[in-house]
Amino acid sequence: MRIGIVQFAPEFGDKEYNLGTISAVLNKAEADLVVLPELCTTGYQFKDMEEVRALCEPVPGGESVRVFERVCRERNLFIVAGIGELAEEICYNASVLVGPEGHVGTYRKVHLFDEEKDWFRPGTQGFPVWDIGPVKIGMMVCFDWIFPESVRSLALAGADLICHPANLVLPYCPDAMITRSIENRVFTATANRTGREARGGKEPLTFIGRSQITDPKGNRLAVFGAEEEGLKIAEIDVPQARNKRITKRNDLWEDRRPDQYHA
Numbered sequence: 001m002r003i004g005i006v007q008f009a010p011e012f013g014d015k016e017y018n019l020g021t022i023s024a025v026l027n028k029a030e031a032d033l034v035v036l037p038e039l040c041t042t043g044y045q046f047k048d049m050e051e052v053r054a055l056c057e058p059v060p061g062g063e064s065v066r067v068f069e070r071v072c073r074e075r076n077l078f079i080v081a082g083i084g085e086l087a088e089e090i091c092y093n094a095s096v097l098v099g100p101e102g103h104v105g106t107y108r109k110v111h112l113f114d115e116e117k118d119w120f121r122p123g124t125q126g127f128p129v130w131d132i133g134p135v136k137i138g139m140m141v142c143f144d145w146i147f148p149e150s151v152r153s154l155a156l157a158g159a160d161l162i163c164h165p166a167n168l169v170l171p172y173c174p175d176a177m178i179t180r181s182i183e184n185r186v187f188t189a190t191a192n193r194t195g196r197e198a199r200g201g202k203e204p205l206t207f208i209g210r211s212q213i214t215d216p217k218g219n220r221l222a223v224f225g226a227e228e229e230g231l232k233i234a235e236i237d238v239p240q241a242r243n244k245r246i247t248k249r250n251d252l253w254e255d256r257r258p259d260q261y262h263a
């Protein structure tokens, strides 16, 4: 199975430009599933709640998901993308899974980062897993990485591949995701953005790039530099994520001791 990650610098508030850039990349993608960054159609550093509300959209039915649906249908692929969701007047920092037959599912970011707490309601639907045939997919968004429970929950629910749209500003995540892969024996695909935003007189944000795909042994199968843009693809061997045996006498799931752990 061919997994792609896209790294680019969205223009704040310019959905037409962002969706155009994304469509141009995806129209050439020789991949089965492509992961895009967090809030990839809107940009990240909102000035106020009015901007957030104006840029969030219904899922499905909104402009971004309609474009993703068209590309997925035409290219026969799946997309995971971070977008702002508007549902009953509430805004969520969401990740959508779209396939050749349309919208498949939505994850709402559980662990909000910094100012996001002013803009978005945290998700309350946990960490679902979707079986799309060749692979079981879990989604999480950016800062969810710092809570090992996020990937653990997805892996325990059967995810083979963690799709991880991101707008990373802290430097630690790419290395931490190696550990997440090893300790859960899963593939991960982090699609981060590049560039800088300085809006509303706030502290400028520099996004670290360094998107990557990792395998259950912690190898990086694809990796971007800090400022590189475009699409990178790696082939993943899904059964590797279904083998949780570490030694003849150790199995990652059978050897867990939940009765010894704090919640």
Ligand code: ACM
Residues within 6 Å of the ligand: 038, 112, 113, 141, 142, 143, 144, 166, 167, 168, 169, 170
């Ligand atoms: C982040 O969660 N966007 C840092």
